[in-house]
Amino acid sequence: MSINVNLIEVSSKEDLYSRLNEILDVQTKNSIVGIRGVRLTEEEQLQLARDLGDIAGWFPNNTDKFNHKYIENHSANPSVGASSNNELILSWHLERVDYDEYLLLVAGVWNMRLFNCDPESGKTYFIDSRKVFQKIYNEDEKNFLRGCKAYWTEQTPSGNTRTNYVKIVQPHWKTEEEQIRVELHHMAAIKLYKINDNDPTSEEAAAFESLMKRFSQEIANNEDLRIIHKWKEGDILIPDLFSLAHAVTGGFDPKDREFTGYWCYTASPSSVGEDNVPPSWRGE
Numbered sequence: 647m648s649i650n651v652n653l654i655e656v657s658s659k660e661d662l663y664s665r666l667n668e669i670l671d672v673q674t675k676n677s678i679v680g681i682r683g684v685r686l687t688e689e690e691q692l693q694l695a696r697d698l699g700d701i702a703g704w705f706p707n708n709t710d711k712f713n714h715k716y717i718e719n720h721s722a723n724p725s726v727g728a729s730s731n732n733e734l735i736l737s738w739h740l741e742r743v744d745y746d747e748y749l750l751l752v753a754g755v756w757n758m759r760l761f762n763c764d765p766e767s768g769k770t771y772f773i774d775s776r777k778v779f780q781k782i783y784n785e786d787e788k789n790f791l792r793g794c795k796a797y798w799t800e801q802t803p804s805g806n807t808r809t810n811y812v813k814i815v816q817p818h819w820k821t822e823e824e825q826i827r828v829e830l831h832h833m834a835a836i837k838l839y840k841i842n843d844n845d846p847t848s849e850e851a852a853a854f855e856s857l858m859k860r861f862s863q864e865i866a867n868n869e870d871l872r873i874i875h876k877w878k879e880g881d882i883l884i885p886d887l888f889s890l891a892h893a894v895t896g897g898f899d900p901k902d903r904e905f906t907g908y909w910c911y912t913a914s915p916s917s918v919g920e921d922n923v924p925p926s927w928r929g930e
């Protein structure tokens with residue numbers, strides 16, 4: 647039995663603005679919150695992300711100009727047109743694990759500006775990596791994973807090869823609860839790099855692979871921990887993107903479903919300096 651996103655119904659923009667603390671409290675407690683009842687322009691959405699950032703401690707906020715916007719309608723995905731409501735068109739992933747060595751991507755402020763589809767289509771699924779970590783590993787396995795640093799190599803859009811590193815168990819940026827951070831889109835390429843700063847034995851590498859396989863299978867198959875959002879036009883979702891793996895289902899035409907998102911980080915480029923931002927931000 648899956649869980650629905652906790653939705654806060656607001657009657658006006660003023661009502662929304664009087665409830666920012668409540669909204670963030672629900673998000674902290676449940677890892678995600680939805681807002682329904684207002685329609686925000688992209689500008690209003692950015693201001694909301696900034697005003698929430700002032701309270702939550704993320705960027706964008708009102709201290710500098712930084713913001714990072716993206717628009718998604720899945721039109722670049724050739725399989726969307728022929729897909730059905732419950733079929734994944736964007737597979738399970740944790741967001742931008744390649745950034746973790748630089749700054750953390752901790753939330754999204756998503757605005758479904760256009761949703762003219764069957765309510766059962768284009769759903770977003772989420773699952774909390776903290777809960778999965780607690781559930782599927784015994785204490786010995788958790789201890790082993792706490793010492794694991796992994797790497798994967800990928801081709802970048804600019805044609806370069808980039809090797810990314812990640813500490814497999816990381817504390818939540820606010821609550822310090824432990825969770826797995828791993829790039830689920832590149833699972834076949836993930837290898838154990840170091841165990842407690844030492845080169846791994848072949849047995850340790852094999853044990854790591856088996857524990858990661860268990861993680862990705864749990865993410866995909868555990869429907870009891872799955873949080874589902876069925877969208878309505880105008881919905882704002884604020885997921886904790888450090889902890890929530892997520893996926894999207896099909897059954898819609900890309901011209902009927904489009905959202906604008908603002909990524910929220912623990913730092914802005916101006917505060918960390920250009921040399922310390924993720925390499926992909928420099929086109930590498």
Ligand SMILES: [Fe+2]
Nearest residue numbers: 739740741892
């Ligand atoms: Fe994502």
